[in-house]
């Protein structure tokens with residue numbers, strides 16, 4: 739017991755060590771198939787020079803999606819599927835992830851990663867139209883999206899720019915909106931998320947520590963992120979918390 743407390747002091751005594759510990763802890767939470775799929779997807783992201791969520795951020799996302807018993811999640815920035823695996827793992831087994839990215843070839847990697855992680859059922863290849871998945875909690879707006887594929891009823895891939903696609907998704911039809919696309923657009927993503935979320939739903943932004951974590955954000959992006967943090971803090975409809983995992987995960991509940 740005493741030894742444990744000593745270890746805890748070491749863990750919390752140094753911020754860099756604490757971060758690393760949280761990520762290592764998150765890394766150990768995934769099962770075998772998921773762990774292998776995550777490793778594969780991270781490697782694809784690394785080769786493409788793409789940021790993907792850290793294991794600690796992933797663990798937080800999975801816990802948060804489970805907390806709201808998410809049936810419908812919207813993700814901006816599919817990448818190679820790292821965050822998507824965590825979101826799917828935390829969602830209800832019948833939940834549907836709607837994920838948007840400008841780059842279809844990245845979504846193809848994500849499709850393979852989701853399949854390897856066991857989220858593709860019935861041997862589907864993701865080539866369907868996706869119109870009947872009911873991903874947005876049955877909301878009518880979801881059916882307006884024409885260019886998408888579904889994968890075993892759990893994932894709708896929508897290629898395109900987030901700000902073109904999101905307006906076509908259903909009002910109040912989502913339990914969680916995860917934003918990890920273009921940081922310069924983060925304030926517009928917040929507006930869309932507020933419309934998409936049901937009362938009690940969660941919005942999360944990855945990479946909000948761009949400034950302090952030494953990440954490669956442009957000065958204009960840093961300004962936008964500061965504005966985002968301030969807007970969320972001052973909002974009367976949001977209850978926020980800034981989680982110090984990975985490169986910063988800003989989360990906020992939309993008040994009921």
Ligand SMILES: C[S@@+](CC[C@H](N)C(=O)[O-])C[C@H]1O[C@@H](n2cnc3c(N)ncnc32)[C@H](O)[C@@H]1O
Pocket residue numbers: 783788789790791814815816817818819820821822838839840841844898899900901918919920923
């Ligand atoms: C940081 S990566 C996402 C990583 C992913 N969430 C993960 O953890 O695996 C950002 C992604 O956003 C996509 N993206 C950039 N601008 C976008 C936009 N305007 N609309 C939709 N996706 C965009 C990029 O193509 C890239 O794949």
